[in-house]
Structures are given as structure tokens and as C-alpha cells.
Amino acid sequence: MALDPTTIRRIATLARIQVDDDRLEPLSQELNGILGWIAQLNEVDVDGVEPLTGGAQMAMKMRDDAVTDGGYPDKILANAPDRNGAFFAVPKVVE
Amino acid sequence: MAYAIEGATGAWEVVVGLEVHAQVISQSKLFSGSSAAFGAEPNTQVSFVDAGFPGMLPVINRECVAQAVRTGLGLNAVIHNVSRFDRKNYFYADMPQGYQISQYQHPIVGTGVVEVELSDGSVKEIGVTRLHLEQDAGKSLHDRHATKTFIDLNRSGVALMEIVSEPDIRSPEEAGAYLRKLRSILRYLGTCDGNMEEGSMRADVNVSVRKAGEPYRTRCEVKNVNSVRFVMQAIEAEAARQVEVWESGGSVKQETRLFDPNRLETRPMRSKEDAHDYRYFPEPDLLPLVLEDDWVAALKASLPELPDAKKARFRAEYGLTAYDAAVLVAEKATAEFFETVAKGRDAKIAANWVTGDFFAALNKTGATIDNPPISATDLGALLDLIADSTINGRIAKDVFEAMVETGKSPATIVAEKGLRQVTDTGAIDAAVDAIIAANPDKVAEYRSGKDKLFGFFVGQTMKAMAGKGNPALINETLKKRLA
Incomplete structure (x- = not known):
């Protein structure tokens, strides 16, 4: 799988990362290098092997349903670039 | 007769599938310990996990998992003992993580089925494709400021069940019946309050049209429709639009649309074309969700009686009609109210009072079944007063009205107003004799064969006794005296 500059542009847009045009070609080479390295895994025969979703072969721990957190709006809002009262304020999003 | 849209080129069949987002009833959120309460x-009610702060890790809420399993069981669905969470990536201001934790490839619940009853009395099965758990987003308020949107993250991270139906729905009526049935099941199970107005249940509607016998054509998704009526209207409007597009030589483009209930039309969302490139991948912060058979079995054993089973029991145990039974089981609270009234009494009379006068009183007072103007115990006591001949059926209606107005018990009202039925034959004889004496011409007409006048005599006697006479005794006495 090779990434061309158009695909790089699209991935960058989806991730909301600004990429200048002169960075597209070097970036695609770098990313293709990484993908090529990982692609070696494709040589392993995995027929009949269950997909592995994590390194730890254990089930997820669950917690009890109790309210143990929250109640600190000032801490939540502390880093907000803009706020209005207890709300975050962002540029208007209208659909 | 199957529902169809009549176009210039003939009849078009409507094909609909619904994705319902149901907010899970729980104390705390799906992956954090902050409160899931509304309002x-x-x-x-936001923790650092819900606000997407760096380095915070999700820990799943056992009760939310249990609620999803209960719902799956209530939908007669397959429970997957191993499921997994994935990240669905997109940017929106009210979703601070930049992704939603959802279940894409391996949902907790697989295929199931919902039976719906239609107005022609037929029953149809609507398939359920899957149910999965995911996080809700925060809330955006667009109307508080001219140039800014305000964000409240209280809802961020609350557990949702997304319930996806098969494209088995063929009319707005079927869609409405499916939604109402689903809501009824969720409320019985106590897994979602089903309140569409408050947004705790929302529907995305997938609509396409086709000619009979064709494979499916391209569908459009109408997003975030928030009432049963709007879902039905949205299907009608969107199907009509698509028929027009096809018949004018165009083709329907797969897209996301919004329904405008004021104009009864759908319009495309102004979204970027890549809005649907979610780049799902397995959630690295969570291990697989593994359910023990014993745990699932215990949940199954503790399920309440569901609407279908209750309806069958009401018909068998109380001899109710299919219609009355369906009306009474639609809401769990209504069914409980009815059973309290019917216990140890004539069930058909109880059903008539509950679906008749009682429902009318709910409508009139604007009260809900959860906070009724009169209690089931009091309504039962009123029925007892009729059954033991303390009052007659007509007076009972007056007593009922007074109960709704004053909240007093029927016995108190009967005593205070002196409404006790007159069963003293002496008093009835006297009243009947007076009426006969006062109407010699009518008596003559009746005796010469005008049978219909009997009702006149009953009415006059009842009136003379202020409505409190025992109707059976009055009839009997009149028949004797007029013979």
C-alpha cells in the first residue's frame, strides 16, 4: 500500500492538520517507509488465528455504577480558550 | 392493502430501516464516574475522562453493560459473549475526545426481532440487525449568542444503545408501530426512559424507494428525528421526493438529510463529503468485553414480564379483547394500574373503566399514568360500590367525576352527598305510583301497545328519586304496575 500526495492531503484534512504543499512529497515518503516496514507482517501466515485486540489476554475489568466523579466545572473549563458562564464557547457551528 | 406511493410511472414501494439511539438508564456514565442525570x-457532571483530557483512561460501567444485555434479551436477540470497542473518529465541538468510543465490528448484541401490531389487526416481524454500546456527545446550544456556539459536556460520555433495524419496514405506519413497540419494551425493561422530547431516544431513518420486485435502490439517511409522528412524516416526505427524482430521470444520491417538520420536507445537511470517513480502529484503551454465561443467565432470569407476554396473559387470564389488552399493556404503569383495579373484581368492567372514564380523566386533567388524578385502589373501591349495589352505574359516573375533582375516596363522596342507592321497595313503589298517577294518558298509550314508553316511565321515576333508585328494582316494579 503506497500513499500518494493526494491521500496524504486527505488524511491531513481529516485529522485537521495543516500541511504545506512542499511537505506532501517528503511526508508520503516517510509514511510509506513506515507502512513498508509494518507490511512485513503480511508475510506471516495467520490462517485460522483469532484476531488479537491487545497484548494482554484478559477480559476488561468493570466498575460499579456509582457517581464518584465530576462536580468541578472550573477545572474542566480552566484551559478553555473561550467560555461564557459555565459553557465552553466556540465559533458558531450551524447545520 | 400495502402502502405505496403512486407516481406517474405507477406504484413505488417504500423501504425503511431505523437506527434508534436510546440513552441507557444508569447512575453514572459509560466510561467515567460522573453523573448521567439529565438537567x-x-x-x-463532567470528569476529566468525559472532557477528553490527555492521559485519562476509560473504565466500563457494569450496569450499562447489563442494561445492553437486558435490552438484547428483550429484543429476542443473540448476546455476544465477546465484544469489542472501536474508535469512530470525527471532529465536532461537543465531542472533546475527537472520537467516539463505539462498537463497530463486534457489537454486544446481534440479530433479534420485534413484533409489531398494525391497524388492520395483522402482526409483522421487524428484524433487528444489532445493538451496540457507545458514548453520547455533549450538547451544543446555537441560539444563545450571535457568533458563538455554547457547549455543555454534561451528556458527554453518557451510555447509548444504538439499535439498528433491518430494512423490513414498508410504510410510515410500520415505522411508527416499530418505534412505539421498541419504546414500550425499553420502558418495561427499565433500560431507557424512551422520552423522545428530551432526546433520550432519537431515530435516524434510512429511506429508499423501488418498484415491486426490484433490488434495493440508493437510500438516504434522515438524521435525528425526535418524535414518532415526525419519523412517519419524514418517511412520507423523503419517499415522495425520491420518487420525483427517479421519475424525472435523475438518480437519488446517497446522502444525509434533515427533516423540517414545519415545511414537511427533507433537505441535505451541509456536511463535507468526507464527513463519513470515520477511520474506525480498535480502541487501544479497552480490553475485549467478555460476558460470563452465568451472569447473562442471571440477567435473563430477572427480566420483567414484557408487553407481548403480558398481553397474552391479559387475554387469557382476564378474557380481554386483543384491542383492550394492547391498549392496557402499552405502558407498564397502565398495566399495573389496571391489574390493581381488576384484582378480585370483574376484569372486563375494570378494563372498561380504565380505558374509558379513567383515560378520559387523564386527558382532561393533563395528568400522566405515573401521577394519576385518582388511585387504582380508589377506582377499585368505586367498582365495589357498584357491585354491592351501594350505588348504581349512573351515580357512579358522578362519583368518579367528584373523585377526580376532590381526590376523596368514593365511600366518602357517597356518604357526604347522600348518593347511596335506594333499594327500599317501599320508596320505589311510592315513586312509581306517583309517576303513574301523574301520567294517565301515557299509561293508557303504553297499555294500548306503545312499548317504547317504558323508557319514559323509568326516566321519570329515576328523576323523581334524584338518580339514586336501583334500576333493576324500578324496572321490576314498573312492569308489575303497568301490566
């Missing part, structure tokens, strides 16, 4: 001050 708190903005951003007071």
Missing part, C-alpha cells in the same frame, strides 16, 4: 447546571 444539571452546565459542565457540572
Whole structure:
């Protein structure tokens, strides 16, 4: 799988990362290098092997349903670039 | 007769599938310990996990998992003992993580089925494709400021069940019946309050049209429709639009649309074309969700009686009609109210009072079944007063009205107003004799064969006794005296 500059542009847009045009070609080479390295895994025969979703072969721990957190709006809002009262304020999003 | 849209080129069949987002009833959120309650001050029920702060890790809420399993069981669905969470990546201001934790490839619940009853009395099965758990987003308020949107993250991270139906729905009526049935099941199970107005249940509607016998054509998704009526209207409007597109030589483009209930039309969302490139991948912060058979079995054993089973029991146990039974089981609270009234009494009379006068009183007072103007115990006591001949059926209606107005018990009202039925034959004889004496011409007409006048005599006697006469005794006495 090779990434061309158009695909790089699209991935960058989806991730909301600004990429200048002169960075597209070097970036695609770098990313293709990484993908090529990982692609070696494709040589392993995995027929009949269950997909592995994590390194730890254990089930997820669950917690009890109790309210143990929250109640600190000032801490939540502390880093907000803009706020209005207890709300975050962002540029208007209208659909 | 199957529902169809009549176009210039003939009849078109409508094909609909519904994705319902149902907010899970729980104390705390799916992956954090902050409160899941509705209506708190903005951003007071937000933890660092819900706000997407770096380095915070999700820990799943056992009760939310249990609620999803209960719902799956209630939908007669397959429970997957191993499921997994994935990240669905997109940017929106009210979703601070930049992704939603959802279940894409391996949902907790697989295929199931919902039976719906239609107005022609037929029953149809609507398939359920899957149910999965995911996080809700925060809330955006667009109308508080000219140039800014305000964000409240209290809802961010609350557990949702997304319930996806098969494209088995063929009319707005079927869609409405499916939604109502689903809501009824969720409420019985106590897994979602089903309140569409408050947004705790929302529907995305997938609509396409086709000629009979064709494979499916391209569908459009109408997003976030928030009432049963709007879902039905949206299907009608969107199907009509698509028929027009096809018949004018165009082709329907797969897209996301919004329904405008004021104009009864759908319009495309102004979204970027890549809005649907979610780049799902397995959630690295969570291990697989593994359910023990014993745990699932215990949940199954503790399920309440569901609407279908209750309806069958009401018909068998109380001899109710299919219609009355369906009306009474639609809401769990209504069914419980009815059973309290019917216990140890004539069930058909109880059903008539509950679906008749009682429902009318709910409508009139604007009260709900959860907070009724009169209690089931009091309504039962009123029925007892009729059954033991303390009052007659007509007076009972007056007593009922007074109960709704004053909240007093029927016995108190009967005593205070002196409404006790007159069963003293002496008093009835006297009243009947007076009426006969006062109407010699009518008596003559009746005796010469005008049988219809009997009702006149009953009415006059009842009136003379202020409505409190025992109807059976009055009839009997009149028949004797007029013979």
C-alpha cells in the first residue's frame, strides 16, 4: 500500500492538520517507509488465528455504577480558550 | 392493502430501516464516574475522562453493560459473549475526545426481532440487525449568542444503545408501530426512559424507494428525528421526493438529510463529503468485553414480564379483547394500574373503566399514568360500590367525576352527598305510583301497545328519586304496575 500526495492531503484534512504543499512529497515518503516496514507482517501466515485486540489476554475489568466523579466545572473549563458562564464557547457551528 | 406511493410511472414501494439511539438508564456514565442525570447546571457532571483530557483512561460501567444485555434479551436477540470497542473518529465541538468510543465490528448484541401490531389487526416481524454500546456527545446550544456556539459536556460520555433495524419496514405506519413497540419494551425493561422530547431516544431513518420486485435502490439517511409522528412524516416526505427524482430521470444520491417538520420536507445537511470517513480502529484503551454465561443467565432470569407476554396473559387470564389488552399493556404503569383495579373484581368492567372514564380523566386533567388524578385502589373501591349495589352505574359516573375533582375516596363522596342507592321497595313503589298517577294518558298509550314508553316511565321515576333508585328494582316494579 503506497500513499500518494493526494491521500496524504486527505488524511491531513481529516485529522485537521495543516500541511504545506512542499511537505506532501517528503511526508508520503516517510509514511510509506513506515507502512513498508509494518507490511512485513503480511508475510506471516495467520490462517485460522483469532484476531488479537491487545497484548494482554484478559477480559476488561468493570466498575460499579456509582457517581464518584465530576462536580468541578472550573477545572474542566480552566484551559478553555473561550467560555461564557459555565459553557465552553466556540465559533458558531450551524447545520 | 400495502402502502405505496403512486407516481406517474405507477406504484413505488417504500423501504425503511431505523437506527434508534436510546440513552441507557444508569447512575453514572459509560466510561467515567460522573453523573448521567439529565438537567444539571452546565459542565457540572463532567470528569476529566468525559472532557477528553490527555492521559485519562476509560473504565466500563457494569450496569450499562447489563442494561445492553437486558435490552438484547428483550429484543429476542443473540448476546455476544465477546465484544469489542472501536474508535469512530470525527471532529465536532461537543465531542472533546475527537472520537467516539463505539462498537463497530463486534457489537454486544446481534440479530433479534420485534413484533409489531398494525391497524388492520395483522402482526409483522421487524428484524433487528444489532445493538451496540457507545458514548453520547455533549450538547451544543446555537441560539444563545450571535457568533458563538455554547457547549455543555454534561451528556458527554453518557451510555447509548444504538439499535439498528433491518430494512423490513414498508410504510410510515410500520415505522411508527416499530418505534412505539421498541419504546414500550425499553420502558418495561427499565433500560431507557424512551422520552423522545428530551432526546433520550432519537431515530435516524434510512429511506429508499423501488418498484415491486426490484433490488434495493440508493437510500438516504434522515438524521435525528425526535418524535414518532415526525419519523412517519419524514418517511412520507423523503419517499415522495425520491420518487420525483427517479421519475424525472435523475438518480437519488446517497446522502444525509434533515427533516423540517414545519415545511414537511427533507433537505441535505451541509456536511463535507468526507464527513463519513470515520477511520474506525480498535480502541487501544479497552480490553475485549467478555460476558460470563452465568451472569447473562442471571440477567435473563430477572427480566420483567414484557408487553407481548403480558398481553397474552391479559387475554387469557382476564378474557380481554386483543384491542383492550394492547391498549392496557402499552405502558407498564397502565398495566399495573389496571391489574390493581381488576384484582378480585370483574376484569372486563375494570378494563372498561380504565380505558374509558379513567383515560378520559387523564386527558382532561393533563395528568400522566405515573401521577394519576385518582388511585387504582380508589377506582377499585368505586367498582365495589357498584357491585354491592351501594350505588348504581349512573351515580357512579358522578362519583368518579367528584373523585377526580376532590381526590376523596368514593365511600366518602357517597356518604357526604347522600348518593347511596335506594333499594327500599317501599320508596320505589311510592315513586312509581306517583309517576303513574301523574301520567294517565301515557299509561293508557303504553297499555294500548306503545312499548317504547317504558323508557319514559323509568326516566321519570329515576328523576323523581334524584338518580339514586336501583334500576333493576324500578324496572321490576314498573312492569308489575303497568301490566
